[in-house]
Amino acid sequence: MSTGGGRHHRAATRPRRRRTRNYAIAIVLAAGVAAAGAGLLGGRASADHCTVSATLVPSCGAWWGMYLPVDDDSQLPHAVQSEEAYLGRPLDIVERYHDMSISANGVFPDRAEAQIAGDRYILFSWAADVWSKNILYKWSTIASGALDRSVIEPEAQRIAAFHHTVFLSFSAEPDGDVPEQGTPAQFVAAWRHIHDVFAKMGVHNVIWVWTTEGYLPHERTIAAMYPGNAYVDWIGYDPYNYYNCHRTDWQGFAQTVQPFYQWLTKQPFGGKPVMLAEFGSAADPRQPNREADWYRSIVPVIRHMPRLKALIQWNASIPGCHLGVPRNSPQARAYRQTGLSSYLLKETP
Secondary structure (H helix, E strand, O other): OOOOOOHHHHHOOOOOOOOOOOOOOOOOOOHHHHHOOOOOHHHOOOOEEOOEOOOOOEOOOOEEEEEOOOOOHHHHHHHHHHHHHHHOOOOOEEEEEEOOOOOOOOOOOOHHHHHHHOOOEEEEEEOOEEHHHOEEOOHHHHHOOOOHHHHHHHHHHHHHOOOOOEEEEEOOOHHHHOOOOOOHHHHHHHHHHHHHHHHHOOOOOEEEEEEEOOOHHHHHHHHHOOOOHHHOOEEEEOOEEOHHHOOOOOOOHHHHHHHHHHHHHOOOOOOOOEEEEEEEEOOOOOOOOHHHHHHHOHHHHHOOOOOEEEEEEEOOEEOOEEOOOOOOOHHHHHHHHHHOOOOOOEEOO
16 A cells, blocks of 8 residues: 555544355345346356355455445445445445444444345454544453453354354554554454454354555564464455545556555465455546546456455545545446456356
């Protein structure tokens, strides 16, 4: 990422594992998508035949996902189905944000998430915060076990009872939270502690996604924050072409995503699969089609990034910076076209 992470933009718009051995994927399309001739994902003649590993890594291509903001969580199923109808395909992954409260923000999976989980994967981004009270938990507090009974164990029990395998990222983009939440070593201790609590409680339906900003000036901090190969299933990062939002030079999709990916491939991280846990581009008012070209270039670029196995578009805006793909815009049409590529449209067992 050229200009730092995305944590600050999520704060303005936030709503309100171990491995499964036999996971069958049956992604059912929304009625509008079916009307477009799609039917079940497995029935697409244009789709590639792929297998999926125990940690949900597709053998070919990559998952295609999105974060969709909703004013009320009950609107989530309709929002997802409406977006899929527009895109002409299902979303493989839907991203959701939660904190560590015992409110609707912190109790997950919720009813709306249960409604969409049968046909899609969910990536839970679990913040070490209580947003409504502006509480920021120190990683050392989490590692000490002080929140086990009140937060960690109840959440583990809820996920275990969910009966769907989920992606889970704890304290995403932690490299941007040093030293406010603690040191890299304290983050590692907190991550391992949560992982160990889940394991002790027999939670086997979580895929662990360690997510950083993907900001190369943080590379030493990021490397020091890796929990270890035994504690991580996927590696995520959040690249954005912020352009005029941050008064930086325009960066094409390749310039936005490849530098950190190349850095990752040189690290001793066990060859883990990689996802863009968030990604997107600002617009160029002087060249309206530039953002569309950015989205249109995705597949040619990621074909040369074989460990990149999931991309989740952050379809939202922040004050003064539009990062989403509003319906019927040039960038939305380009995004839709890209999502229909055979590289991203898979037939799975």
